[in-house]
Amino acid sequence: xxxxxxxxxxxxxxKSDRLILAAxxxxxxxxxxxxxxxxQAVAQYHSEKPDIILLDVMMPNMNGQEAALKIKSSAGxxxxxxxxxxxxxxxxxxxxxxxxxxxxxLTKPYNKIILxxxxxxxxxxxxxxxxxxxxxxxxxxxxxHMVHEQEVAKAVYDNVTHAGCLNLPNIKHMLxxxxxxxxxxLLAARKxxxxxxxxxxxxxxxxxxxxxxxxxxxxxFYGMTAKGFLMDxxxxxxxxxxxxxLPIGYFCCVCMVNLSFRKQQIEVWMxxxxxxxxxxHDTGQVxxxxxxxxxxxxxxxxxxxxxxQRFSLRRNDRLFMWSDGIIESRNDQxxxxxxxxxxxxxxxxxxxxxxxxxxxxxxxxFTGESGKDDDTTLLEVKMVxxxxxxxxxxxxxxxxxTGPTDWNMRYTLRGDTLKTFNPLPVMLGILSxxxxxxxxxxxxxxxxxxxxxxxxxxxxxGLSSDLKKDAKGFAEYYAQRELAMKSxxxxxxxxxxxxxxxxxxxxxxxxxxxxxxxxxxxxxxxxQFSEAGYSGRGIPLIVSIxxxxxxxxxxxxxxxxxxWSAKGLEE
Amino acid sequence: MARLNxxxxxxxxxxxxxxFADLVETYIxxxxxxxxxxxxxIEASDAPLSAEIxxxxxxxxxxxxxxxxxxxxxxxxxxxxxxxxxxxxxxxxDVQDEYQRVKGALQNLL
Amino acid sequence: MxxxxxVNGNELTVxxxxxxxxxxxxxxxxxxxxxxxGVKNYVIDMSRATYLDSSALGMLLLLxxxxxxxxxxxxxxxxxxxxKKILTISNFEQLFTIE
Numbered sequence: 001x002x003x004x005x006x007x008x009x010x011x012x013x014x015k016s017d018r019l020i021l022a023a024x025x026x027x028x029x030x031x032x033x034x035x036x037x038x039x040q041a042v043a044q045y046h047s048e049k050p051d052i053i054l055l056d057v058m059m060p061n062m063n064g065q066e067a068a069l070k071i072k073s074s075a076g077x078x079x080x081x082x083x084x085x086x087x088x089x090x091x092x093x094x095x096x097x098x099x100x101x102x103x104x105x106l107t108k109p110y111n112k113i114i115l116x117x118x119x120x121x122x123x124x125x126x127x128x129x130x131x132x133x134x135x136x137x138x139x140x141x142x143x144x145h146m147v148h149e150q151e152v153a154k155a156v157y158d159n160v161t162h163a164g165c166l167n168l169p170n171i172k173h174m175l176x177x178x179x180x181x182x183x184x185x186l187l188a189a190r191k192x193x194x195x196x197x198x199x200x201x202x203x204x205x206x207x208x209x210x211x212x213x214x215x216x217x218x219x220x221f222y223g224m225t226a227k228g229f230l231m232d233x234x235x236x237x238x239x240x241x242x243x244x245x246l247p248i249g250y251f252c253c254v255c256m257v258n259l260s261f262r263k264q265q266i267e268v269w270m271x272x273x274x275x276x277x278x279x280x281h282d283t284g285q286v287x288x289x290x291x292x293x294x295x296x297x298x299x300x301x302x303x304x305x306x307x308x309q310r311f312s313l314r315r316n317d318r319l320f321m322w323s324d325g326i327i328e329s330r331n332d333q334x335x336x337x338x339x340x341x342x343x344x345x346x347x348x349x350x351x352x353x354x355x356x357x358x359x360x361x362x363x364x365x366f367t368g369e370s371g372k373d374d375d376t377t378l379l380e381v382k383m384v385x386x387x388x389x390x391x392x393x394x395x396x397x398x399x400x401x402t403g404p405t406d407w408n409m410r411y412t413l414r415g416d417t418l419k420t421f422n423p424l425p426v427m428l429g430i431l432s433x434x435x436x437x438x439x440x441x442x443x444x445x446x447x448x449x450x451x452x453x454x455x456x457x458x459x460x461x462g463l464s465s466d467l468k469k470d471a472k473g474f475a476e477y478y479a480q481r482e483l484a485m486k487s488x489x490x491x492x493x494x495x496x497x498x499x500x501x502x503x504x505x506x507x508x509x510x511x512x513x514x515x516x517x518x519x520x521x522x523x524x525x526x527x528q529f530s531e532a533g534y535s536g537r538g539i540p541l542i543v544s545i546x547x548x549x550x551x552x553x554x555x556x557x558x559x560x561x562x563x564w565s566a567k568g569l570e571e
Numbered sequence: 572m573a574r575l576n577x578x579x580x581x582x583x584x585x586x587x588x589x590x591f592a593d594l595v596e597t598y599i600x601x602x603x604x605x606x607x608x609x610x611x612x613i614e615a616s617d618a619p620l621s622a623e624i625x626x627x628x629x630x631x632x633x634x635x636x637x638x639x640x641x642x643x644x645x646x647x648x649x650x651x652x653x654x655x656x657x658x659x660x661x662x663x664x665d666v667q668d669e670y671q672r673v674k675g676a677l678q679n680l681l
Numbered sequence: 682m683x684x685x686x687x688v689n690g691n692e693l694t695v696x697x698x699x700x701x702x703x704x705x706x707x708x709x710x711x712x713x714x715x716x717x718x719g720v721k722n723y724v725i726d727m728s729r730a731t732y733l734d735s736s737a738l739g740m741l742l743l744l745x746x747x748x749x750x751x752x753x754x755x756x757x758x759x760x761x762x763x764x765k766k767i768l769t770i771s772n773f774e775q776l777f778t779i780e
Contacts, residue, residue, distance in 0.1 A: 016598040016631045023586050058626055087630050109579070109633040112586065204735045205703075248746045249739030253771065272771040294772045298742065303751075324735070 006030045006123055009050035011041035011067065012085060013059045017108070021054060021085075024112050028119065038062025045071045045080070052122050054106065056085045057097060065100035072101035079129040081122035085110075150208070154181060157211055161218040164188040165196070168389045172356045172380040183210030184323045184377040185252075187218055189225040190392045192428065192445040195260040197225045197234070200379055201296075202253040202273060202323040210375075213252060213297075216241050228425045228445050231258045232306040235269055235296070239304050242297030251297040255321055258308075261386035262446075262541065266319065267308045271295045274324050274339070277346065279355070281316035286346050289319075312474055313383040318352065325376030326359070329367045337366050356380045392442045404433055405501040412494040418456065419485055424448055427495065436505060436564045443545045444562075450538040451512045451558060452493065457481060459514030459556055460491040491515045504565035511559045518554030574669075574676040579636040584680070595677045598635050602628065606670060609647070610663055613656055622651035637673045640666075684708045692722040698729040701764075703736040713744055723748050728759035733767050745776060756780055 008030050012018045015036075022032045033048045035041040037059045045053065053071065057064040068082050081103045086094075094105065104118055166173055166188050175186055185201035199221055203210035217238050224234045235256060242252055253272030260266070270276070271293035278287040293305055313319075329337045345362055349355050359378060409430065413423055428445055432438040457463045461484040467477040491514075498509040543549055546560040584591050605624050612620040629644035643666050650659050682699040695712045697705070713723065723744065727733075745753045756778040760768065768779055 014601065014627055014631050016594055016601055017634050019590065019594045019597060020583070020587070020634050023590060027586065058623065087626070087633070108630040109636070112582070202735075204739050249736075249743040251739070251742070253735070274770055291770050291772060294775055298776070328734075 006051040006119070007033065007048060008119070009033050009035060009041065009044050009048060009053045009055075011035035011038070011044070011053065011059065011064070012056040013037055014056070017056075017085070017110075020110055021115075024110065024115055025054075025119070027112075028116055030119070038064060038067035041067045042070050046074070050080070051126055052119060053080060053082045054085055055082050055102075057093075065096055065102075068097070068100040068102055077133070079126050081126060083118055083122070150181065153208075153211075157181065157215065160215055161185060161187065164222065165190055165389075168196075170382040170384045170389055171198075174360055174376075174378045176376050181207045181211035182214075182375050182377075183207065184325070184375040185214045185217060186377055186379060187221050189222050190389075191225055191258075192228045192392060192442045193260075193449060194262065194386055194392055194442055194446065195258060196389070197221065197231065198257040198259060198321075198379070198381060200255050200273070200321045200323065200377060202325075202375070202377070204250045204252075209250070213242060213246055213250070216245065217252065217296075228428050228441075230422050230424075231256055231267060231269060231308065233422055235306050236301065236304060239296045239299065240301045243300060246297045251295040253291075253295040253324075255291075257319065257321075257381070259313075259381065259383070261384070261389065264313050264315070264383060265310060266313055266383075267310050269293065269306065269308045274322065274327050276322070277320040278311060278313075279318045279320065279346065279352065281314060281318070281352065284349075284352075286343070287311075310474070310478060315383055315385065316352075317383045318355070319381045320355075320359075321379045321381070323375060323377040326363055326378060329363055329376060331366050332368060337363060341366070405499060405506050407497075407499050409497045410494060411497075412492055414492040415490060418460065418491060418493060419488065423495070424452065427497075431497070431508075434499065434506065437508065440562075440564065447542060447545050447560065447562070448495075448510070450542050451510070451560070452495075454538070454558070455493045455512050455514035455516075459516030459518070460493060461485065461488060462516055502563065502565075505563065507561060507563045509559065509561050511557065513553075513557045516556050518556035521551040521555045574637065574639070574672050576636040576638050580680065583636060592681050594635070595681060598631060599674055599677070601631065602670060602674075606667065610667075613647070613659075613663065616656055618651045618654045618656055621656060622648050625651060632673070635673075635677070640669050640673050643669055684712050686712045686716065688716060688720065691719050692724060693720040694724040694726055696726040696729060699731055701727075701730045701733040701737040701740075703734070705737070706740060709740050710743065713747055721754065723753070723755040725755065725757045726759055727757060727761070727764050730764055731761070733764045738767070738771055738773065741773070741777065754778075 008025050010018055010021045010025065010032060011034070012021065013036055018034055018036075022034065025032050033044055033050060035044045039061045041053070041055060041059075041064075042062070044050070055064045055068060059067075064084060068084075071080060071082065082101060083104045083106050084097045084102045085106050085108070086097065087108045097105065103122065106115055106118065164187050165171075166186065168188070171188060173186055175182060175184060183203045183205055185199065185203070187197075187199040187201075189197050191197060199217075201214065201217060203213050220238050220241060221234060224237060229237075235254075238254075246252075251272070255268065255270045255273050255276060258267040268276075268289055270289060270291040272295035273291055275291070276289040278289060279285075280287070289309065289311075292307070292309065299305075327337055327339055327342060331337075341362070342359070345358050346355070349358060356378070363376070411423065411427065413421065424445060427448060428441055431444055432441055437444060458465055461481065463477065463480055463484060467473040467480070493515075494513045496511040496513070498511075500507050500509075539549070542560065546562045548559075548561045550559045551557065552559060583594075587594050605628050609621060609624040609628065612624060625644045625648040629641050629648055632641040632644060643661060646661070647659055647666070650656055682697075682701065682705050684705060685696040685698070687694045687696075693713060693716050695709070697709070713720075725741070725744075741755075741757070745755050748755055757768065757773075758780045760779065765779070768774070768777075773779065
């Protein structure tokens, strides 16, 4: 007897033959249903769902071959073995049986042992086929489920990684992921000061494993940028986070740019990405920016180097950034797109406004039908007047409840801390507790940043601001700054904040005192600190923000005031 | 001539058990009807019908272990398929005689 | 893509042939994990490598970790221009001796 009885359909017009076959099959332990012609056989197939069909060839009404064709076509991908019962000997007749969907033959007189062997063989085959179908369907279900999960996860991912300001008019970008998730990350966010941070990252690999690393990266980038942290701090934090969470051998090639609209300058940190191009608007010349660091997530915090390169930009100068997917895209013949082809686009360009589209079209035309084998990301950033990109969006929804209005605080930075620590986020955090000042955080950040760098660079380090007049001096200035920092001994910068309530709102007084020698300010009014004599001190900028500016002592003390009115803010 | 293959018929009896008698009766009534129709078809020179009936009889006779009778039907089927009914080697009465002997032998087994 | 190894004293040389990419992952790992503990110096011979991608960079970092991390002695030799370029972009000379 068999483990699992099968349901076997016997279709034969000859009653005595049917009796013998049915006896053999029942003896084996299977169930039997019968049909006397082809038409009945097809009907029985639908009603009885037999596992195996024994089908006579020559039958009235509909012959076995026709019946087999009908049964096989309605069975679709289910396996229904058909064994033809025949005494046909002609090879073409046998071939016809196979063509109509027969799987085997049984010749008359019926041999019990051979029939048993055939039924067993087909039973095993059906079972295997069924298992295979089940597993295939299971895999397909799993896959569908996984794709669905990925789509949901992608929505979350997109919310986290695309929360920035990539839609600003000075940015063009293209992200074309190789799989649902992108191994490339493109982030942009405005700083409280109005400047902009941009980050292009390319994680090892594609898809989910790459995207997972992108989540904390984006969180850190957006969170710290909004709080006013500098590029240096943000990169350190991302590096140490990635080093901690990524397995060895996985990392993220990154380029981060700090773009200052007011200073018309970019600061670049690049690790592991191909050269970027800086296109000068006036001359059409291309300057290449090369990677100078290891990718993020490779070095420990101690070994990490956050040194940046600075470039002066003029209006309409453009920076082109890309992941290696552009240069390494391949055509049908397997050739790489390569840097030469990329450079040719720049050389042949007639209209800088169309350059971005030219690159996209040329790369797409090159890869053609061969498809992509990596994520490709392309970004163009243009230097524009700050007015073109609008105000930084500050959350004013917290309302105008008074908050702390009558207080004083002193914060002094000394020695190494002065060199390495950025105090602005902490101080901005405290000022932001005054709701009205929270709304001014962009301006306050700029104000404190300018005063701090004046106190530190011109005061403590004693650097001359004259150098920063042109591009050459600019570089020289930063070289001197490096040197002076190394040889700096004791030194300090003290911030004193004083906030008092007024009838209209409040008055903030900020006094910054440095340990430097000061300078000759006597006889000069605030509006006379023109760019000519004191370039680089950002004094016009400071004056534009606060109500008054005053130098005291030997010029090593500067006092600014800023008043706010509740009325003015409500408007 | 051996009417029935005796070792095979023993196996068939074992297989069919009490249904053996039913099988024999089914075979006999089927044969009698078909042999009459076959004779008419041959007389009418209807080759396709002759082929169809003799094919069926050939198969069922083989299954009931009547090898010689099955051979006789096969000879008729072969000629019918070539549309040469006139060249059937044995006269039809030989077929009828052999059938009667098979019938007798089968009924003896009951 | 194929990998060949040879040991000379305490130095293991791994020669990479063809495209050095993710398909080499297991073979490359086996190449240094299955050698004796006596190995102190590692040489990656790139003379027959035509191309290298970011997953290959990852594999090199894994080898460096296996070889002792910051105290590892791993030399990457005989790189062609394309291979050299990719190593340079990623600034791998800070982690490996590239000859």
